[in-house]
Amino acid sequence: MIRLSFAALLLASALPAVAQSAPQPPVPRSAGTPYAARSLPDRIMLTPAADPSRGVAVSFRTDIAQAASEAQIAVAVDGPTLERQARTVSGQPGTRKDSANGPALYHQIRFTDLTPDTVYAYRLKGSAGWSEWLQFRTAATQAKPFRFLYLGDIQNGILTYASRVIRQAFHANGGIDLVLHAGDLAAQRDDLDHDDEWGEFNQAGGYNWSIVPQLPATGNHEYVDVTLPDGRESRALGPYFPLQFALPDNGAPGVQTTYFVDYQGVRFIIMDGTSAMDLGTMAAQTRWLDATLASSKATWNVVLFHQPVFTCARPDDTAEIKAAWKPIFDARRVDLVLQGHDHCYSRLTSEAGREASATARADGAVQGPVYVVSVTGSKMYGLNDRARTQPDKVAEATELYQVVDVDGDRLTFRTFTASGKLYDGFDMEKRADGNHLTDTTEPTIAIRTCTGAIGPDGGPCVARGK
Template sequence: MPRAPRLLLAALFALPLTAGAHDAFGPGIHTLEPNTLVPAGDLRYAPAARPDRIVASPSADPAYGFQVSWRTATGVDAPRLELVVAGDAPAVGEPRRLAARSTVFTTENGVGSQHQVAVDGLEPDTLYAFRVQGGNGWWSPWRQLRTAAAPGTPLEFLYFGDTQNKNASHGSRVLLEALRHAPRARLAVFAGDLVSGGDGEDDNEWGEWADIVAPVAATMLVAPVTGNHEYFEEFEDTPQERRVLGPHWRHMFALPDNGAAGTERTTYWFDMHDARFVVLDGTSALDLGTAAAQAAWLDGVLAGNPRVWSIVVVHQPMYSPREGRDNALLREHLMPVLERHSVDLVLQGHDHTYGRRAGDDGAATPQYVVSVAGAKQYRLSQEARDTMAPVGEDTQLLQVVRIDGDTLRYEARTVTGRLYDAFSLVGDGRGARRLVEHTEGRIEPRDCGRDATLKGRADRCWE
């Protein structure tokens, strides 16, 4: 880029002109951003009478119901959810009214109330509109989503790796781009580390996460997974140190009550169309001694699967593509169950790179995938380069999965919409799968183009 336009861009965006990294503005223009856009001391995310952070999540059978969580300030009397079958006219008719259960929740932004409602008794494959109540006459806008359909109906869903860092400034692009490529999606799966946490502004981070997810959450169910950043260290640097689930998790999400013993709040399963989805808690398995209990529970959930496809989501990978990481305990306890039941997809996060591979036996399933949606980007290990394909660094990604009969098609796309990875799993009608790679249109694998981060860390590409 000529010198004059570069100077003009620097003036417009108030960015320093320094040598080194390559980014969206061209060679040498970069800046270190804060983790949130909220200025210090600003109460942008203080609880208010207006309802916010509205998230609908699956029930165990989302053909007949779902669960909704939202937040307000305290003092909201008898908050409720209103529900109607969506119609073509603005006259919605007489709604069904459901009372919420409420809890008071204190954060850095003040004291608020979190409200949750279990919606049941619905009809399959039906478009419903709902809204939730706040205080002082406030209601949310009407939003609508379609209940799950019967087996045999095609299903489209989204999968995101870690959002975690700089959600508002960078993660928002990924969520919006995903909607362009999955206009009929009924589900969005987030593979853990939704926020970073631990920096004194956890509530701001959850507020920004809810904001960027809002366009997705307004039209489909959200299935979250706990990552290590959803936990914090209690009694840090003492013999009693242990992982404790952060308080936001149980307030932000209303989830199925069918999890493994010891991880009832963070493991669950549900069925949609032709697939059974199972959510695991890798942090609890690794750090809190629940790996064996989760494996036994997973074995039972998969053994009783009446659906054609099985998809397991866990934050920490079975095969880690980042240098220096090895989750051997997960491979010891969980991987034998995944392999024995020939799980189709194992969707993972944690390592802030991209990598895909089959198991050690080379069978088509499971396909183990690691991806990242957010701004933090790590570097690949040499082992990952040798055993995974494709792999990628320095790339924000989204994934679209479509299941139609005996075919599951997977696509990973960059934040700008370019195709990065694509394959299909094709069934033979007897439970076996054949892997078909789709290479046409894929861009070349991406590597990190800088020697260190803006903070000088050589083990990462971006903070």
């Protein structure tokens, strides 16, 4: 142990400020540091193939003793004999990632040639043996009723606060077939060690992430700041997102974070607003969006990305995205646009405002797309001026999840608060002339916004101005 003498301390304190390098505060760690890789697989994440009726992919992590990427898969039977029917599937050897939690290997395996609308069980190899068997269902090849969960930014308070929202969603709503993430799954700044954040993200979702296919969009926080060789500042996709999600390779040319999935009558199109605005891919993504909507044979088209067309927190809407993509959403009659980024809630059907939207509904007019912004984690932004009159419904300082039921020509959208109270909802019916909306007739709780400095639960308002 080094002890500085009193004289040395006096000398140090007398040095001019420029000679002392500013001490960097240590990046906080999760309490108890529980996230080192172990001898059994963890961080198990299921993602759909481009055709989710025939394939899924799984990503997982092991300690470095398990170099091979190995899985077994079987059509699920009801007795404890899965091993007998299982086939072994291998992937490329694991990719090493060193972190504050020590070294780890990330593995990805793609299950192909599966039978549609069938329950499978799979397990993954760690250095100490196999994981438990995990079950999922492949999609049907045609339209069939299903349910998906849509989550806004998890990002902050991932384990502390977002976990209860995710668990409430699954606990109170059986039969969730897909999960959509609108980006900013983790903060990846100085809030918390990044490996700990991804550990918390996996602990928050738990086994749900490994039995329900996940459709993530990238937010700005999936990107990290980098300095280019010529000295310019830029952004690059952080290392964890591509390790955690084995996504379909059917997106815009050169934009790996865009893709689409056809699922039982819905085409889900995932865009990357950060890449579009900061990395020069707007034109390529816009062309791809238009072509992917033009070729869709689905009853419903849902577009998912991070930065919202209509913002509920910021002074200005996301101008570049609004200019490039909104005309395509209108022309191609997109049904739902699901977004995050603003850490508030907004459901908006008419740029002209809530009254115009309600009048159109009452007159039986065709409506859509419906634009939704939502938030799961603990960071909250205050509503902007327009949010009081433009969206059909808003919330402030409220953690939420959304459950969407698709059944033929009918789509039911419901928004619940963290504790499971119905907050907002609407039905959308697709007729020959277009979409007809009706607000839910189920009782919803009172609007949740701050009143001055007081939050909707009493006490201080935790939503800060953006």
